[in-house]
Amino acid sequence: MSPKANPKAARRKSSKNATPPHRNGRLSRKIAHQPRVHDLDRGYSTLSLDDILDARDEYHVHLMRHPNVVATAIGYYRIRRGDSWPQDKRQFKGTGVRRLTNSEVRPYSWPAVLVFVQDWIAANEFGKGGDHETEEMVPKTLYLRDGRLVPVCVIEAPRDPKGAPELESIRYPLNNIGSGHPVIIRTQKREHLATIACLVGDGHKTYALTNRHVTGDVGEVIYSQLNGRDERIGGSTSLQARRVAFSELHPDWSGRGTFVNMDAGLIEIDDLNRWTAKLPDGTIPGFMFDVSAAGFSIAYRSLRARLRLGQPLDVW
Structure with missing residues (x-):
């Protein structure tokens, strides 16, 4: 004779193994608050370059009024190298100083407006009980008029008191000169060094691209050392660019009141046969x-x- 079925025990066993349903019309706390990376995204990962430029364009003046801010830029949100990755079992997010040297861009980094500050100030030092007013704190998010949200990444960029180190040795080319090789400019009885970026052309002539502050005025003679001897390689031209409005370079991007320090100058080459398009490692530059x-x-x-x-x- 089979034992008598116990319906209450069966219901208890069934409910024990089943996934807990809604509680009072809501998901259980364990299910509803499962941590996920994209829960904190707020749509940041879908932001375009246009969105970031719009935010920087609208907030640049406001951000620069903060007493500690020294510059703004656009880029990807930088994450401290010691912070955990989304797949790590143990999650950790640091709150200390973020610098370019101790942070990195990761595959899941959001597009963001980068705000560089002279000194890193902890969040608890703002407001009541702190040494700084709440208004002096750089906002974590920028709100655009049409509802778009853009994140802000604050990076400490202290002033470096050290100057550029002196070059111990300069490597000049033997026969052919090209990208990455040094050139010499002599002015006011002093000698200055510069580097060739690449070769450019207009269909008729070929020029060497370097900095405008190096090439100087039109007709300035540019030298280099080939096979150990000083040799004239060309002269500076009127094809130069200094400070140019961002909107002039990129009329379709936002950038009111933003300027680009082009500092580009061209050297008109004397003898193209002495030049090469190869980089110092033997490779050729790719597409622009x-x-x-x-x-x-x-x-x-x-x-x-x-x-x-x-x-x-x-x-x-």
Whole structure:
């Protein structure tokens, strides 16, 4: 004879093994508050370059009025190297000083407005009981008029009292000169050194690109050392660019009152047969990176994909 079934025990056993349903119309706390990375995203990962530029354009003056802010920029949110990754079992997020030297861009970093400060001040030092007013604190989020939210990454950038170190040795080319090689400019009885960036052309002539503050006025003679001897390699031209409005370079991007210090000057080459397009390591520069509004969206996605994969970038 089979034992008599106990319906209450069966219900208890069934409810013990089942996933707890709603409690008073709400998910159980264990289910509803499961930590996930994208819960804190707030849509930041979908921000475009246009969004970040709009935010910086609208808030730059306001941010620069903070007594500790020295500069703003755009980029990716930098995460302290000691912070945990989303897949780590033990989660840790530091609150100490963030600098360029102790932080990094990770594959899940958000696009953000970067705000550089002279000194890092902890959050608990603002407001009541602190040494600084609440209004002096850099906001964590920028709110645009149309509802877009843009994150802010604060980075300490103290002034470096040290000057540029003196060069111990300078490596001059033997026969052919090109990208990465030094050139010599003599003015006011002093000698200055510069570096060639690359070769550029207008379809008729080929020029060497370097800094405008190096090439100087039109007709300035530029030298280098080939096979151990000083030799004239060309002269400076009128093809120069100094300080240019960002909107003039990129009319489709936001950037009111923003200027780019181009500092670009061209050297008209005397003898093109003495030049090479190769880099010092023997490679040839790749294609130029298109940052125009028309082509940037595709290039931008490609750039982000390569960053996620840890691939090197060839941006010229």
